[in-house]
Amino acid sequence: MITFEGVTKRYPGGTVALDDVSLECPTGRITVFVGTSGGGKTTALRTINRMVDPTSGRVLIDGRDVRERRPAELRRGIGYVIQHAGLFPHRTVLDNIATVPYLVGWNKKKARERALELMERVGLEPAMAKRYPFQLSGGQQQRVGVARALAADPPIMLMDEPFSAVDPVVRAELQDEFLRLQDELHKTIVFVTHDIDEAIKLGDRIAVFRTGGRLVQIDSPEDLLARPADDFVAGFIGRDRGIRRLSFVPASSAPLTDRDVLPADTPVERVTAVGWILVVDAGRRPLGWVSADALPASGALGDARLAPVGPTFDAETDSVRAALDAAILSPSGRAVAVDGSGQVVGVADQHDLTAAIRPAAPLAKDGVSG
Amino acid sequence: MNDLWNQIDLCWTWLTASSQWHGADGIPHRLLQHAYYSGVSLLFAAVIGLTLGLLIGHTGRGGFLAITLANFARAIPTFGLILFVVVIEYSITPVLVALVALAVPPILVNTFEGVRGVDADVKDAARGMGMTGLGVLWHAELPMALPLILLGLRTSAIQVVATATIAAYPGFGGLGRYIIDGLARNDYQLVVGGTVLVVLLALVVQLVFAALRRVVISPGLLGSARSS
Numbered sequence: 001m002i003t004f005e006g007v008t009k010r011y012p013g014g015t016v017a018l019d020d021v022s023l024e025c026p027t028g029r030i031t032v033f034v035g036t037s038g039g040g041k042t043t044a045l046r047t048i049n050r051m052v053d054p055t056s057g058r059v060l061i062d063g064r065d066v067r068e069r070r071p072a073e074l075r076r077g078i079g080y081v082i083q084h085a086g087l088f089p090h091r092t093v094l095d096n097i098a099t100v101p102y103l104v105g106w107n108k109k110k111a112r113e114r115a116l117e118l119m120e121r122v123g124l125e126p127a128m129a130k131r132y133p134f135q136l137s138g139g140q141q142q143r144v145g146v147a148r149a150l151a152a153d154p155p156i157m158l159m160d161e162p163f164s165a166v167d168p169v170v171r172a173e174l175q176d177e178f179l180r181l182q183d184e185l186h187k188t189i190v191f192v193t194h195d196i197d198e199a200i201k202l203g204d205r206i207a208v209f210r211t212g213g214r215l216v217q218i219d220s221p222e223d224l225l226a227r228p229a230d231d232f233v234a235g236f237i238g239r240d241r242g243i244r245r246l247s248f249v250p251a252s253s254a255p256l257t258d259r260d261v262l263p264a265d266t267p268v269e270r271v272t273a274v275g276w277i278l279v280v281d282a283g284r285r286p287l288g289w290v291s292a293d294a295l296p297a298s299g300a301l302g303d304a305r306l307a308p309v310g311p312t313f314d315a316e317t318d319s320v321r322a323a324l325d326a327a328i329l330s331p332s333g334r335a336v337a338v339d340g341s342g343q344v345v346g347v348a349d350q351h352d353l354t355a356a357i358r359p360a361a362p363l364a365k366d367g368v369s370g
Numbered sequence: 371m372n373d374l375w376n377q378i379d380l381c382w383t384w385l386t387a388s389s390q391w392h393g394a395d396g397i398p399h400r401l402l403q404h405a406y407y408s409g410v411s412l413l414f415a416a417v418i419g420l421t422l423g424l425l426i427g428h429t430g431r432g433g434f435l436a437i438t439l440a441n442f443a444r445a446i447p448t449f450g451l452i453l454f455v456v457v458i459e460y461s462i463t464p465v466l467v468a469l470v471a472l473a474v475p476p477i478l479v480n481t482f483e484g485v486r487g488v489d490a491d492v493k494d495a496a497r498g499m500g501m502t503g504l505g506v507l508w509h510a511e512l513p514m515a516l517p518l519i520l521l522g523l524r525t526s527a528i529q530v531v532a533t534a535t536i537a538a539y540p541g542f543g544g545l546g547r548y549i550i551d552g553l554a555r556n557d558y559q560l561v562v563g564g565t566v567l568v569v570l571l572a573l574v575v576q577l578v579f580a581a582l583r584r585v586v587i588s589p590g591l592l593g594s595a596r597s598s
Contacts, residue, residue: 076500086495132590
């Protein structure tokens, strides 16, 4: 665990970068520092590996003051990833990744084996080992940066806006892989970003900093969205925080019905349903929607003109937000729930989904239960 | 045209005359002297220029002062320096001092600029991964500054090789001997022959540095320079 105890950083000239910050970053979790620029989040991160020493207060790692340790030795035990990767242009990808192992005295063979292993971990082709940084895309450079930080297997990782300089598609990809990696590695991670969506997606805990280096709130993403401490935090989170909060409500709580889900070979004469019918194939995969009033006089359901299914959601793993999105985009106004193999489990309309939201909905501080 | 050909022919005759290739006044001996003066001067200049350049570039302190001094040193006429110092002490040392003074500025300035130009992100990452100050200098700043450092060394080396001819003025030989003697005796065959030898030596220096560039500079740096 990383502990900040009343940490203040004041520069000569009076600028205050950190103002009496106390917080904890739990072991094995991702703590995100987020805030406006000049909010001190990067300074806070840099006090952990002594790139910055506080004017007053202490930073402790597992109860031990970081200032008891020599900076170089301390930093070799802490992974460090920065915005533009900061790769050594004169070293190959492999030797870049092996930097810290070389520093701590591993032999070349062992260090390179470890580097190759990490390339695979972060999704880089082994063929890239001999390339130089200038031959890589921004996303690939960032992957090398992450691999390099992981090379000596440090328990702590500090990441300063690591995904900010790449385009949104690559960023989302890197974020997903980062979460997958963290699921395997369980590092204690401190992650700085100015992007609140990234913070909500990645953070187990989110610390919001505001100008003047003040920590305004530290909470789980759910609680941050539900109960912003003040107008600054609410404003920083931005609009739609109610909708965004639905990302944390599992869709499995929504009631599903399969009354109107019919196989394609059902004879039209036997259809008793009114309103929209979801037509599925023999393997219960969705084929499309058809309205009961638009059915032909005879034949099978599958022969009717079907409206496209639209997006579906996974009944087990998706959130109510995804389900609601599917419902809004569906021609029938109903969302199609599928299981992991893509078979239809049932459908839910917007009314059903609202019912699922209600217990989670109260945004008041005391949490009135519905 | 005829005249030019005459000169080349004279020069060739002079260069290939067997008498030129023996004894204290022979080409091998003069060439060795010349190379020796140049090499020693360049070595001292490199030690001074690299040390100061790396130090100033790494710490970021004293850059302005060093560059100003270096430019000032460039303005001192080498020939004048030699005459002045020879008056004080008659030996080869003043000649070498003058050559070193000539060679230090390009090395110092290029080394300083090379180190100063290293990407701040790279330095930050290097420190953040646990490199000490010397570690950052050795593993990041020096190798990344090498293209500029080599350029500085090459510039100095060529200047020194060309200027070492003045060692002959106070009578210490080298290839300058031919040029000065030739001028004194109106023997243009001698002047042209000596000049050609100096030019050839400078070309060899060029080639050596071109080869050195391929060997010591990482392809990662050359590649990015080419693509940008």
